[in-house]
Amino acid sequence: MAEQKYKIGPVWVIAEQTDCRLLSVSTQLIGQARKLADELNTSVETVLLGDAIERQTQALIAAGADRVYLGDAPGLAFYHPETYTEIIVNLALEHRPEIVLIGSTAMGRELAPLVAARLKTGLTAHCIDLVLDQDRNLEQRIPAYGGLLSIICPERRPQMATVAGGVFPTPEPDENRSGKIVELRVPEIVSDRIKTLEIVRQDPEGVSLEVADIVVAGGAGAGDLEGWNKIADLAGTLNAALGSTRPAVDEGWTELATMIGQSGKMISPQLYIGVGLSGEQQHLVGVVDAKVMVAINNDEKSPVFEQVDYGIVDDCREFVPVLIQKIEAYLEKKVAC
Ligand SMILES: Cc1cc2nc3c(=O)[nH]c(=O)nc-3n(C[C@H](O)[C@H](O)[C@H](O)COP(=O)(O)OP(=O)(O)OC[C@H]3O[C@@H](n4cnc5c(N)ncnc54)[C@H](O)[C@@H]3O)c2cc1C
Secondary structure, three states: OOOOOOOOOOEEEEOOEEOOEEOHHHHHHHHHHHHHHHHHOOOEEEEEEEOOOHHHHHHHHHHOOOEEEEEEOHHHOOOOHHHHHHHHHHHHHHHOOOEEEEEOOHHHHHHHHHHHHHHOOOEEEEEOEEEEOOOOOEEEEEEEOOEEEEEOOOOOOOEEEEEOOOOOOOOOOOOOOOOEEEEOOOOOOOOOOOOOOOOOOOOOOOOOHHHOOEEEEEOHHHOOHHHHHHHHHHHHHOOOEEEEOHHHHHOOOOOHHHEEOOOOEOEOOOEEEEEOOOOOHHHHOOEOOOOEEEEEEOOOOOHHHHOOOEEEEOOHHHHHHHHHHHHHHHHHHHHHO
């Protein structure tokens, strides 16, 4: 083991809330931070910013945090990249965390690189595992080159990583845990270059991917928007959530919110049906513990068939409409009985 060059700082989690409710990725990250901190013999600390959020601190402590830095002020009600960065960077310079973990949410994807750049350290996005190596560096694991790539940041601190919700389990809350709450003196908005005028919430369409029992995911093999719409119809017929691979998003057939995988959503359905996709690791890493997996692909040698329980070799543009008809006929018969 390499000689310890410095005193080990705390493991930090930048927690996130919306409408005064903690996001589950925050408690999941605290659960993992707890494991890392125990191995490093250090503490878990979280930063929580918002307005009227004091009640959320207990949930952070129950999940495993020893200390919560709480910035609770009307000016922090909405995420403001420059103000949030300023607060976190100043705190980090004062308390020198060893590791900083942030959820790969819309906020985290922006905030993490802003903070890392100001702290002149590295950042690994969309990690799917975090462990310590023999020198107690954080191995930040991402899928790459058909395997897992471990990235370390041995020369700079903190070691920073973003992780999507669902990668780590939600820890069982321990309501008997106690921790320290440190109230921050928060600055006014540090810059008025960005202003949140209004938040307009978009109602999610159809079944939510993260909780769906059935997921139909489409890929580049859809060919065009018409082919894609057939895959979306299949999802509708099965009352399933519609998922996608990156090419389907890049083609503009579907929203980024449907993307499954390393840089998208993590899903755990009972049934996963992959249509016109090759089963690349960056996609399938997002399919965690699916009970049954099916693939429809016109290339019998497609690697996706090695990853699934059932494979159908056919042109999805022809097969999917027939499948929909069969399912509809079956459902009608069931209702009639
Ligand atoms: C850092 C990084 C992060 C990434 N993150 C993600 C992520 O989160 N999610 C993600 O999905 N991707 C991600 N990717 C991209 C990923 O590596 C793959 O490129 C992508 O998943 C491939 O999508 P695909 O299977 O739809 O396309 P392709 O690999 O092109 O496969 C298309 C498949 O469709 C089949 N096909 C073609 N025509 C038909 C037809 N008519 N009927 C039936 N089958 C047909 C082909 O045989 C082929 O197998 C990431 C990449 C990188 C580098």
